[in-house]
Every structure is written in structure tokens, then in C-alpha cells.
Amino acid sequence: MTRTPLVAGNWKMNGRLDMVGALGASLSGLRNSRAEVAVCPPFPYLAPLVRALGDSGVQIGAQNVSRHQDGAFTGEVSAEMLADLGCRYVIVGHSERRALYGEDDELVGEKFLRAQQGGLIPILCVGETLREREAGETEQVVVRQVSSVLDVAGIGAFDQAVVAYEPVWAIGTGETATPEQAQEVHARLRAALAAEDASVASRIRLLYGGSVKSDNAALLFAQPDIDGGLIGGASLSADEFSAICLAAE
Numbered sequence: 001m002t003r004t005p006l007v008a009g010n011w012k013m014n015g016r017l018d019m020v021g022a023l024g025a026s027l028s029g030l031r032n033s034r035a036e037v038a039v040c041p042p043f044p045y046l047a048p049l050v051r052a053l054g055d056s057g058v059q060i061g062a063q064n065v066s067r068h069q070d071g072a073f074t075g076e077v078s079a080e081m082l083a084d085l086g087c088r089y090v091i092v093g094h095s096e097r098r099a100l101y102g103e104d105d106e107l108v109g110e111k112f113l114r115a116q117q118g119g120l121i122p123i124l125c126v127g128e129t130l131r132e133r134e135a136g137e138t139e140q141v142v143v144r145q146v147s148s149v150l151d152v153a154g155i156g157a158f159d160q161a162v163v164a165y166e167p168v169w170a171i172g173t174g175e176t177a178t179p180e181q182a183q184e185v186h187a188r189l190r191a192a193l194a195a196e197d198a199s200v201a202s203r204i205r206l207l208y209g210g211s212v213k214s215d216n217a218a219l220l221f222a223q224p225d226i227d228g229g230l231i232g233g234a235s236l237s238a239d240e241f242s243a244i245c246l247a248a249e
């Protein structure tokens, strides 16, 4: 099964308007890339980025979405609004939202469903903490995180979804999982999905995230079950992010 690689940049709560222009100019050079490229800026920069990227083919994603649709939910942003702006993707279940904002498996499942109902493709993040890895619980944790969404959404929903494996200990630390460590978890995740539907499992893109840089991306992306990356810090530099995108081709 040939899967089109996806490289998604997650700016987190970084960036200013001037980055939108710089990135727009730099990424237009990826117009004919074999990999799909997406950028997930903070909410205020979504619309300007949509305009800056124009017909470059670079996709836009949001970093969060409400579990609600419309109504009296002050401060929330719905999937429909994001789709309306031109977003294709939305990150759900990022470990920072799980750890800092109390998002549990149940809420992540709700957001995953809501994203799809509103016309977006969720990028579902899973990953173990250092304590869980050292306790030998990595596979158990990531399979639980995926299974909790499978329980509410069903395997069919994963045909319009992406899963990102992001070991918490590798996020923003400069300590990347080795290609072998990442591949092992990705293979386990694909096997868990294959137990439900082999064909969906063979099609779904599994991204790796956690201190991916231009100098380690190619080896990670060369692993058979790694179909691209979710890039944090390195996505803030247009040159660095472009180099990572090229490594996914």
C-alpha cells in the first residue's frame, strides 16, 4: 500500500503575522512535492495563512476544536467554523492539551467525532510519558488511547483520520525516539487498527512527532510504518520546515 506522506507543522502558541508571509513564500516552493504539507497555526493566523498559501496546495489545520457545534460556548471554536475558513485538518488529543487542560480519552473521542462531523480530518495524537515508557507500558498506553476513540467512532472513521505517535518525553526536548523505537510503536498501532479492519489500517497515515529536525527526519520517515511527521519547534523556521518536508518525499 502506498501512502502519501504528510508533514504537518504545529506552531503551538508561537508566531506572529510576519511568519505567515515568510512561511507562505517559502512553502510555495513545495507546490509539486510528493508529500502533503499542512500548517497548523494559532487560531488568529488561520485566515491570513489561508490567504498567504493561496493555491500552493499546502493545507491548513487547527490545533484544537470544540466538542460543541454552535451556541453559547464563549471562547470555543467549532469544526464548522474551521472548515468554513478553509481548514482541512485539526489536531486532537495533543499531549499538551491532555496534560495542561485535562483532556481525557472521552473528550478526545468527542472532539474527534465532532471534527469529522464538521468536515475536518482529525490528527489524533497518542503517546506515552517517560514514566510509562520506563514502566514498559508504551504499547498499552498508545493502544488504549486509540481504542477509546475506536470505541466511539468505529474503525470506518479512521479512513478519514490521521494518527500521530508523539512520545511525551521527546516533545520539545531535543531527544528524538530512535527510528527503531518509533517504528516499533507505529507497527503496534497499525496492528491494533488492522485487528478491526486490515484495509483501513493499510491506508491510514501514522505520523511521528517529537523533536523531528531536518537532520533526523529522513531516517524516521524511511521506516515502513512512519508516514510523515507532526513537527513542533522546527516548523517555526520556514527553511527548516521546508527541509523536513523534502525529507518526506
Ligand SMILES: O=C[C@H](O)COP(=O)(O)O
Binding pocket: 010, 094, 166, 170, 171, 172, 173, 174, 209, 210, 211, 212, 230, 231, 232, 233, 234
Ligand atoms: O505537535 C508537535 C509535537 O508536539 C512535537 O513538538 P517538537 O517537534 O517541538 O518536539
